[in-house]
Amino acid sequence: xxxxxxxxxxxxxxxxxxxxxxxxxxxxxxxxxxxxxxxxxxxxxxxxxxxxxxxxxxxxxxxxxxxxxxxxxxxxxxxxxxxxxxxxxxxxxxxxxxxxxxxxxxxxxxxxxxxxxxxxxxxxxxxxxxxxxxxxxxxxxxxxxxxxxxxxxxxxxxxxxxxxxxxxxxxxxxxxxxxxxx
Amino acid sequence: xxxxxxxxxxxxxxxxxxxxxxxxxxxxxxxxxxxxxxxxxxxxxxxxxxxxxxxxxxxxxxxxxxxxxxxxxxxxxxxxxxxxxxxxxxxxxxxxx
Numbered sequence: 001x002x003x004x005x006x007x008x009x010x011x012x013x014x015x016x017x018x019x020x021x022x023x024x025x026x027x028x029x030x031x032x033x034x035x036x037x038x039x040x041x042x043x044x045x046x047x048x049x050x051x052x053x054x055x056x057x058x059x060x061x062x063x064x065x066x067x068x069x070x071x072x073x074x075x076x077x078x079x080x081x082x083x084x085x086x087x088x089x090x091x092x093x094x095x096x097x098x099x100x101x102x103x104x105x106x107x108x109x110x111x112x113x114x115x116x117x118x119x120x121x122x123x124x125x126x127x128x129x130x131x132x133x134x135x136x137x138x139x140x141x142x143x144x145x146x147x148x149x150x151x152x153x154x155x156x157x158x159x160x161x162x163x164x165x166x167x168x169x170x171x172x173x174x175x176x177x178x179x180x181x182x
Numbered sequence: 183x184x185x186x187x188x189x190x191x192x193x194x195x196x197x198x199x200x201x202x203x204x205x206x207x208x209x210x211x212x213x214x215x216x217x218x219x220x221x222x223x224x225x226x227x228x229x230x231x232x233x234x235x236x237x238x239x240x241x242x243x244x245x246x247x248x249x250x251x252x253x254x255x256x257x258x259x260x261x262x263x264x265x266x267x268x269x270x271x272x273x274x275x276x277x278x279x
Contacts, residue, residue, distance in 0.1 A: 014183055018190045025194050025217060029201035034209050041213050044194070048220055055187065057227045060241050064223075067245050072216065072252045079256045080209060083263050099204065107200040114192035118185075146235040147242065155239055162246050169250035176257035179264075 014054055021047035034080045038073055045069040058143045187228030194221035208259050208269040212252070219248045 021044050028040035045068045052061035151159055194217060201214030223241045230237030259269055266273050 011183075014186065018186060021190065022193055022197075025197045028217070029197055029205070029210075029214065034207060034213075037210050037213060041217060044217065045220065048224055051187070051190075051224065052227050055183065055227050055231050057230065057238050057241070060223075060227055060238050063242065063245060067249065068216075068220070072249055075252055075256060076209065076213060079260065083209075083260065083269065103200050103204045106203065107196050110196045110199055111192060114196070115189070118188055118192070147238045150236050151239045151242065154236075155243075158243060162243065165250050166246065169253045173253040173257040176254070177260045 010054065014051070017047045017050045017054070021051070035077065038076050038080065042069050042073050045073070059147055184228050184232060188225055191221045191225040191228070194218075194224065206271045208262070208271055208274075209256075211271065212255050212259070216248060216252070219244055 024040050024043040024047065028037050028044060031037040031040060045064060049061040049064040049069070052058075052064055198214045198218035198221060201217065202211050205211050205214065223244055226237040226241045226244070230241075262274060263269055268274075
């Protein structure tokens with residue numbers, strides 16, 4: 001994006017969307033009502049889509065809005081509506097001081113572990129196959145070309161297997177959710 | 183922006199893990215899993231800015247798997263709800279023996 005032209009603008013908005021994603025995620029896990037949680041998760045996904053666009057992944061950002069926020073979350077809300085789960089009073093999450101303390105300590109330990117891993121310099125020793133950099137790619141092929149080329153060459157088998165996976169998921173969902181008539 | 187993205191990804195993943203471990207509504211647990219998948223997608227995209235566009239291909243795959251997982255998982259939840267009249271994970275103890 002315009003990193004080299006407006007660095008301050010870019011940095012400000014990067015931190016802004018990061019903050020929105022983080023705060024919305026925290027609000028999302030603390031909501032009692034499933035509908036409110038789903039809507040906060042949609043906010044997280046929109047903020048992440050903005051971050052994807054800022055990280056030179058425009059196509060992934062669009063797919064994030066269309067597939068995640070548009071399709072998957074609608075399915076979640078649809079199931080919440082279907083099961084009539086709008087009454088949070090009967091749900092009892094893990095509560096009490098010790099439960100909260102254990103959850104908080106667990107989260108802090110996991111964050112510390114992830115941060116320690118990133119400090120260990122592991123992330124910079126990858127040996128990935130040479131692929132064109134994302135900055136170079138916004139050329140004549142647009143932003144979809146660089147994703148499509150490896151998708152239909154190196155990962156063609158995985159792509160075809162994905163279609164089988166989706167077929168299995170469709171059949172499985174229909175079979176599982178179908179009412180037993182016999 | 184790579185370090186910030188990876189830190190945000192770690193934080194979102196941790197929030198998802200804590201949600202999975204503390205919530206007892208099956209649908210919210212599923213949404214927390216989706217949040218974890220999103221966190222991993224963010225680190226894929228951030229690393230693709232440095233190492234090349236292959237990371238974005240994997241994001242597409244992760245999205246597909248997430249869609250399939252949501253469809254099958256929600257169908258399982260509907261099926262459980264039909265048996266138990268509840269989506270509280272404490273009530274689902276068929277395999278407890």
